[in-house]
Amino acid sequence: MKLDGGQALIKSLEAEGVDVVFGLPGGAILPVYDPLLDSPIRHILVRHEQGAGHMAEGYAQVTGRPGVAMVTSGPGGTNIVTPLLDAYMDSVPMVCITGQVARPSIGTDAFQEADITGITQAITKHNFLVQSAQDIPMAIREAFHIATTGRPGPVLVDVPKDLVDANNPASAMEWYWPTDADVAAELPGYKPTTKGHPLKIREAAELILAAERPVIYAGGGILKAHAAAELRTLAELCDIHVVTTLTARGAFPDSHPLALGMPGMHGTYAAVMSMQKSDLLITLGSRFDDRVTGKVAGFAPGAKVIHVDVDPAELGKVRQPDVPIVGDCRQVIAELTHVIRELGDQGTTAPDRSPWKSTISGWQERYPIAYEPHVAGDALKPQAVVESLHAAAPDGTILVSGVGQHQMWCSQYWGFEEPYTWVNSGGAGTMGFAIPAAVGAKVGRPDRTVWAVDGDGCFQMTAQELVTASTEHIPIKVAILNNGYLGMVRQWQEMFYDERYSEVYLSLDVPDYVKWAEAMGCVALRVESPEEIAPAIDKANEIDDRPVVVEFRTDDREKVFPMVPGGKANDEIVVPPFQRSEEAR
Amino acid sequence: MSRRTLHTLSVLVENRAGVLARVAGLFARRGYNIESLAVAPTDDDRFSRITVVVDVELTPIEQMVKQLNKLVNVVKITELEPRASIERELCMVTLSVDRDRRNEVLELAQIFEARILAVAHTAMTVSLEGEPDKIDDFEELVRPFGIIELQRTGRIALAKLERSPARSRSTNKAKAS
Ligand SMILES: Cc1ncc(C[n+]2csc(CCOP(=O)(O)OP(=O)(O)O)c2C)c(N)n1
Ligand SMILES: [Mg+2]
Numbered sequence: 001m002k003l004d005g006g007q008a009l010i011k012s013l014e015a016e017g018v019d020v021v022f023g024l025p026g027g028a029i030l031p032v033y034d035p036l037l038d039s040p041i042r043h044i045l046v047r048h049e050q051g052a053g054h055m056a057e058g059y060a061q062v063t064g065r066p067g068v069a070m071v072t073s074g075p076g077g078t079n080i081v082t083p084l085l086d087a088y089m090d091s092v093p094m095v096c097i098t099g100q101v102a103r104p105s106i107g108t109d110a111f112q113e114a115d116i117t118g119i120t121q122a123i124t125k126h127n128f129l130v131q132s133a134q135d136i137p138m139a140i141r142e143a144f145h146i147a148t149t150g151r152p153g154p155v156l157v158d159v160p161k162d163l164v165d166a167n168n169p170a171s172a173m174e175w176y177w178p179t180d181a182d183v184a185a186e187l188p189g190y191k192p193t194t195k196g197h198p199l200k201i202r203e204a205a206e207l208i209l210a211a212e213r214p215v216i217y218a219g220g221g222i223l224k225a226h227a228a229a230e231l232r233t234l235a236e237l238c239d240i241h242v243v244t245t246l247t248a249r250g251a252f253p254d255s256h257p258l259a260l261g262m263p264g265m266h267g268t269y270a271a272v273m274s275m276q277k278s279d280l281l282i283t284l285g286s287r288f289d290d291r292v293t294g295k296v297a298g299f300a301p302g303a304k305v306i307h308v309d310v311d312p313a314e315l316g317k318v319r320q321p322d323v324p325i326v327g328d329c330r331q332v333i334a335e336l337t338h339v340i341r342e343l344g345d346q347g348t349t350a351p352d353r354s355p356w357k358s359t360i361s362g363w364q365e366r367y368p369i370a371y372e373p374h375v376a377g378d379a380l381k382p383q384a385v386v387e388s389l390h391a392a393a394p395d396g397t398i399l400v401s402g403v404g405q406h407q408m409w410c411s412q413y414w415g416f417e418e419p420y421t422w423v424n425s426g427g428a429g430t431m432g433f434a435i436p437a438a439v440g441a442k443v444g445r446p447d448r449t450v451w452a453v454d455g456d457g458c459f460q461m462t463a464q465e466l467v468t469a470s471t472e473h474i475p476i477k478v479a480i481l482n483n484g485y486l487g488m489v490r491q492w493q494e495m496f497y498d499e500r501y502s503e504v505y506l507s508l509d510v511p512d513y514v515k516w517a518e519a520m521g522c523v524a525l526r527v528e529s530p531e532e533i534a535p536a537i538d539k540a541n542e543i544d545d546r547p548v549v550v551e552f553r554t555d556d557r558e559k560v561f562p563m564v565p566g567g568k569a570n571d572e573i574v575v576p577p578f579q580r581s582e583e584a585r
Numbered sequence: 586m587s588r589r590t591l592h593t594l595s596v597l598v599e600n601r602a603g604v605l606a607r608v609a610g611l612f613a614r615r616g617y618n619i620e621s622l623a624v625a626p627t628d629d630d631r632f633s634r635i636t637v638v639v640d641v642e643l644t645p646i647e648q649m650v651k652q653l654n655k656l657v658n659v660v661k662i663t664e665l666e667p668r669a670s671i672e673r674e675l676c677m678v679t680l681s682v683d684r685d686r687r688n689e690v691l692e693l694a695q696i697f698e699a700r701i702l703a704v705a706h707t708a709m710t711v712s713l714e715g716e717p718d719k720i721d722d723f724e725e726l727v728r729p730f731g732i733i734e735l736q737r738t739g740r741i742a743l744a745k746l747e748r749s750p751a752r753s754r755s756t757n758k759a760k761a762s
Contacts (some may be wrong), residue, residue: 315650
């Protein structure tokens with residue numbers, strides 16, 4: 001079958017099972033948008049290409065399928081650089097197709113030319129500049145293969161215009177669809193390891209059975225590997241507590257008696273301290289991020305480390321493991337559980353861990369995640385807003401957040417019960433992530449309620465994607481925690497810069513969020529007093545034909561606690577003032 | 586001359602546009618120090634070999650190898666430990682030499698088995714192939730004449746034959762643990 005490159009590109013996406021593409025056309029990618037008209041693939045027209053990238057991420061994070069974004073050359077490509085970084089840092093499978101100027105113009109500073117493969121080399125798992133129309137199906141197939149296997153990540157495919165332009169002879173190609181073997185032959189240097197080494201797994205099992213103070217340190221890799229069920233089996237079998245990192249929230253139910261919540265800079269006291277005092281960290285799909293470890297030299301000094309990761313380069317990058325295991329978390333955990341059962345059957349028993357358990361429950365009782373109650377006349381407590389949103393949320397609601405204090409309160413106060421119900425920007429910390437990511441999540445899971453909890457600062461970065469949501473009938477719900485500040489930065493300035501507030505005040509009234517949201521086709525509400533919180537949320541939950549924006553006026557003095565100050569060891573964790581007074585330390 | 590802790594990596598890569606930039610870019614962004622780098626196609630023109638000498642003072646060699654292995658176009662990495670490999674480098678140097686001192690250069694060239702490539706009234710061009718240490722020594726000795734231009738290729742290396750292959754650690758992607 002003779003096709004032109006543009007048709008071949010769309011047909012390749014169809015062959016990959018793509019049902020939706022997020023994008024915005026322009027000169028270089030224009031020829032690909034023509035065959036798109038005849039394709040069953042849904043296209044969501046964004047208002048800024050950054051939106052397309054984060055939508056693709058949101059879609060990928062809730063469906064487990066790669067998100068696809070398509071943009072034009074030059075500024076189209078550079079506008080999507082931030083989402084590529086974001087997807088790279090959080091290992092989100094994503095394929096980004098960029099138009100490129102025609103091959104004869106490459107290197108001439110042609111109109112809207114940018115070396116996008118050069119620009120994105122450091123923030124993609126891989127990228128290609130397609131060299132001939134005949135290569136298009138293979139390039140697309142390789143891109144999806146690389147994006148979704150091993151440690152997932154973003155892949156960019158740059159397509160010169162002459163190869164997709166039906167009027168250009170260079171676009172002629174004969175259709176084919178590469179087999180797995182064809183793809184493998186094209187990628188001699190790409191062979192991810194999935195099966196863990198049996199001897200290492202046995203060593204790990206023995207360490208687990210011998211440990212007195214073990215903790216499971218579960219990271220985003222659990223969700224990427226679809227290993228939540230295996231994680232729970234392992235934790236319950238061995239009766240070991242679990243911390244879930246920011247990117248792993250939902251991988252283990254927060255209501256479970258073994259759940260310790262989030263570790264790290266704003267983690268729970270019990271999660272942080274249990275890791276500090278542990279004698280064995282069972283590290284599953286985590287990467288010892290500096291927001292978790294604090295000062296590395298002071299992190300979990302007495303712990304041996306089992307480290308399971310599909311990416312060999314994570315083992316020993318930050319902390320030298322005692323037992324390194326390269327492999328897919330699901331397979332490795334299943335194997336590990338199997339071996340532990342076997343050893344148990346053969347009579348191996350774990351030491352008495354009751355002192356450790358009572359130490360942990362002591363921490364939990366003494367330093368729960370908590371905030372001081374609302375005082376009449378004050379602005380709303382942001383934590384109370386998050387709790388109310390959670391209380392009223394239908395089962396299976398997906399929560400998406402921006403970056404800042406509101407993000408940490410979401411992680412702390414929501415209570416995640418199910419995998420893939422939490423979408424956020426972890427490694428990159430990208431302000432502006434929430435709105436477009438929520439749109440993408442709702443497109444991927446139209447059956448679920450999707451709430452975005454955003455900061456006023458973040459909202460102003462990508463709010464225009466609510467226009468996309470309105471016009472494309474994607475009814476997401478947005479709660480703006482409006483404290484009038486770049487709150488997280490304000491918190492640092494208050495605590496570490498002597499309350500010298502430099503360039504963090506945004507304004508409470510400008511923009512008028514209600515008018516702005518209405519102008520974008522949303523239903524909009526403003527909440528200023530505690531009695532209004534629940535009714536407003538109920539009203540928002542009832543609306544299902546349009547996006548809803550609820551602005552909550554929150555207390556700008558509220559800070560996120562606990563906190564391990566930047567660069568400090570986790571032992572120096574700071575609890576909220578009202579917990580300090582009753583301290584015996 | 587005080588030697589830093591240098592290791593030689595022999596990196597087999599796909600012979601595609603931009604691969605060298607990916608490898609060099611990885612070293613730059615991860616903060617790894619490259620001492621020298623040489624690249625050319627292998628006998629199989631689908632692949633090229635990059636011989637890169639790295640300073641492992643700050644980053645352990647394992648981490649560099651693992652990060653390199655993540656590049657999709659990198660096929661195989663062999664770490665050539667200093668005592669288990671043969672290293673060669675080529676150096677060309679143009680010296681400022683008048684007729685009356687020419688013999689001194691010739692004498693040095695003879696000792697080092699260097700070759701005289703060109704002679705002019707006030708200059709000579711000499712080439713020397715050999716172990717990098719030897720080239721360092723030669724460079725030191727000819728420096729007083731006045732170096733007009735000097736070019737070294739960076740080293741290339743192969744595993745020593747008499748050693749068992751196990752001494753050079755090969756990392757295929759499939760078993761990089
Ligand atoms: C794109 C980007 N720029 C700057 C930052 C640094 N930063 C982190 S949190 C934050 C403040 C966010 O303000 P807001 O959205 O109002 O959230 P709040 O902390 O007030 O809840 C800033 C500026 C960032 N993470 N991302
Ligand atoms: Mg704010």
